[in-house]
Amino acid sequence: MAASAKPHISRIDKAFKDDYSRSFNLTIQLSLDGFSFVIYSPEKQRYLGVEAYQFLSVDDDIRLAAALDQVIMQNQWIAYPFQSVTVLMDHTHSTLVPSPLYDEKEKGSFLAFNQLYKDNSRIIADHLVNAGAFNVYYLSNPLVEKIKDLWANARIVHFSSALIESLLIQHKNKPTDDVMFVNVRNKVFDIVVIRNEKLFFYNNFRYQTREDFIYFLLFTMEQLRLNPETVQVKMMGMVYKNADIYEIAWKYIRNIGFIERNKLFDYSYVLEELPGHYHYVLYNTLQCEL
Secondary structure (H helix, E strand, C coil): CCECCCCCEEEECCCCCHHHHHHCEEEEEEECCEEEEEEEECCCCEEEEEEEEEECCCCCHHHHHHHHHHHHHHCHHHHCCCCEEEEEECCCCEEEEEHHHCCHHHHHHHHHCCCCCCCCEEEEEEEECCCCEEEEEEEEHHHHHHHHHHCCCEEEEEHHHHHHHHHHHHCCCCCCCCEEEEEECCCEEEEEEEECCEEEEEEEEECCCHHHHHHHHHHHHHHHCCCCCCCEEEEEECCCCCCHHHHHHHHHCCEEEECCCCCCCEECHHHHHCCCCCCHHHHHHHHCCC
16 A cells, blocks of 8 residues: 555644634645645644654655545545645755846756756745745646645645745844754755854755764764864754664764754644654744745
């Protein structure tokens, strides 16, 4: 089975009524290995729930659209009309271009500089206001059609756009020393470095073992001249304290820990059972101007 119709994470407050879905905001993260979402109540200014589904043997966008269909067939309320729907496309086919250098007519050339051509796709650019950059990426035509079929009002942006902008917004007017944020996905992790309240570095790395993980982490520090003894490292995403990658990072980096939830939002009691650094990007996308 490509997709499980039952979520492996499901925490939804009884205050959410699917019959009144138009009163809530839905933020979705979609990738080849899974589908997750959070539900927000603008009236209560509170997050009321999160669910996450795993996809197996999904290796292209057509199969991903079919897997998404399979979940929706068993959980039809997810496709009900919501007040707003934001879909984060979670893949690595993107590149950042500083705003002064960006030319809309040349976005294909910018993307081709470090990404292979992706068939049956369109090229999209998210404007990252706080980063002073444009995030250019491929967007699969079959997935766009499926998303718009399910949620006609959906706004589609790249996962890394929301990651970068949410971190910059949360750390605005908070002058600190360099901070390195490490966001862990499935066999991929992102590194974001903020310096003087501005984006200093962003990249993502694929890894298979904990040795791969620590190599890329320390190599990045070396290239950026960040001292493992002094730099602050905050981890987020699907990682826990006893995970191999966290334990090996803890051996080499003195100031390492997990990011805290954004205190500008309120969170239902049902979410207290989950670590605060889980689903960080999903919880913070609504504040981004993308």
